[in-house]
Amino acid sequence: KKAYYFDSIDSTQNQALKMSEESVNDGTIIIAAKQTGGKGRLGRKWISPKGGIWFSIILQPKFDISITTLFPIASSLALSYAIEKTFKISPELKWPNDLTIKGKKVAGMLVDVSLESNKIESLVLGVGINFDVDTKQIEKTLKGTSNFYGVASLNEQKMKVKPKVLIQTFLVELEKIYELLNSKQTKNIIAEWTKRSSTIGKxxxxxxxxxxxxxxxxxxxxxxxxxxxxxxxxxxxxxxxxxxxx
Ligand code: BTN
Missing domain, CATH: 2.30.30.100 (SH3 type barrels.)
Structure with a gap:
């Protein structure tokens, strides 16, 4: 599997989408130290300074379209597992795919799907993790925008975790969850997501x-x-x- 690293890029998501059009390669990952035009869900901006973890993965899933809406939720669960293992804290999951710590957003996921006659041709999963960022600065920029509810950063946990270790742990967890989705074993994913969810019951x-x-x-x-x-x-x-x- 290939990994591409950029010091600075407009958006790893755009780059991955471009690459997936050229020649699709299941598992290819594009990582950037900073993004100048990071994209969030619903057309929003994603502030991506140095210190955060910004990457996109190209996948060619075997699951069918009916499972696509579960994919971002399952991916946020995978990231939650990875943060639990490395940082020893359990983020809350806000529907559909935000990870929060004490109600503030610490990570988000963006999924772009390209279909070919009603089948998934490829899928790009973009992951943004506030790993070691200036939350005050980002909050200043985002104040007043839609769906803004506060920013958290993992370095506030004062744990010595290397970004690379978190990414690797996430990829292992993602692969497991991806296999479960491919074999339509979704019950456990839904149960585990629900356990961590801050949305259900509200x-x-x-x-x-x-x-x-x-x-x-x-x-x-x-x-x-x-x-x-x-x-x-x-x-x-x-x-x-x-x-x-x-
Ligand atoms: C959201 O919660 O709105 C989704 C945020 C997704 C951000 C990531 S950072 C890496 C990838 N490249 C982008 O431009 N966006 C995603």
Whole structure:
């Protein structure tokens, strides 16, 4: 498997997408020390200074499209395992794929899927980890933007973990989870995600094209969709952003 390293790049995600169009290579990883045009979910910016861990992985999964929505959730669980092993703390998981520490965002995932006649041709998983970054500085930049709720950095844990060790541990965990997804063994993934979730059991709010939904986050479905119950309605949320109200 190949790894490409950049001191500085616009976005490892863009680079990986470009490379996946040229010749797809399952497991290729693109890492950068800093990104000048880091991308977050839903068209947002991702502030990526030196000190963070920014990478994208090209995958050619065997699982079918129905499992694609579970993939980012499963990947955030894999990162959670890796942080538990290395930093000895358990981050909370905020639906769909944020990792938080004491309610502040420490990592996020971005997934781009390219389809070919309804089959997954390739998938690019982008992972951003605030490893050793100036949280105050990032918070200043992000204040007032949508879905901003505070930034955490792993170095606040005062543990001597090398970035390389965290990345390697994550890749091992990701591979295990990837195999589970490929063989459709999703029960355990959902159970373990739920155990760590800060979303399930909370009152949540989100905006959809059909309007605002406000209710209780009950559980995630087999495909990773969030089930929210309102007074007289149950909604299944496939994508988007939620706000925790309680
Ligand atoms: C989010 O929570 O909004 C997702 C953040 C994903 C950031 C990572 S950093 C590496 C990769 N390259 C990018 O431009 N974005 C992802």
């Amino acid at each position: 009152k949540v709010e989100l905006n959809t094209v059909e309007g605002k939904i406000k209710g209780d986050a009950i559980k995630i479905d087999d495909d990773g969709a969030l089930i929210v119950s309102e007074k007289n309605k149950i909604s299944k949320i496939i994508a988007g952003d939620i706000i925790h109200l309680s």
